[in-house]
Amino acid sequence: MRDDFDAKWHELAEEVMSGIKEWRIKHPRATLREIESALDERLGKMRARMLADTALASAAAEMTRSEGGEGWRCPSCGKELEMRGRQERLLTSQYNQTLRIKRRYGVCPQCEAGFFPSG
Ligand SMILES: [Zn+2]
Incomplete structure (x- = not known):
């Protein structure tokens, strides 16, 4: 699950960063305020996606635990108890x-x- 996030979120972050770079090249005279709103728009999408992924992940974890019955993990090392x-x-x-x-x-x-x- 964590690996999925790494790959997906990494891609997402790169999209945001390259999007900002491209936007900046196309808008060389943008004001600080314009830059800020371009940044906010892209970060807002990333934020929404991360929020949804995180919420779904905890719902999935909850489900696995109750379906499996046990599945409790050690709080210090993470091994199944x-x-x-x-x-x-x-x-x-x-x-x-x-x-x-x-x-x-x-x-x-x-x-x-x-x-x-x-x-
Ligand atoms: Zn342990």
């Missing part, structure tokens, strides 16, 4: 209430650290 079922966790809430919550528990095969993924 080995799920070890549910374990009881004690949480202290506001006003010092102790809550006993059964939560999913996973262990990172690389860091050997245990996590209670959220959700």
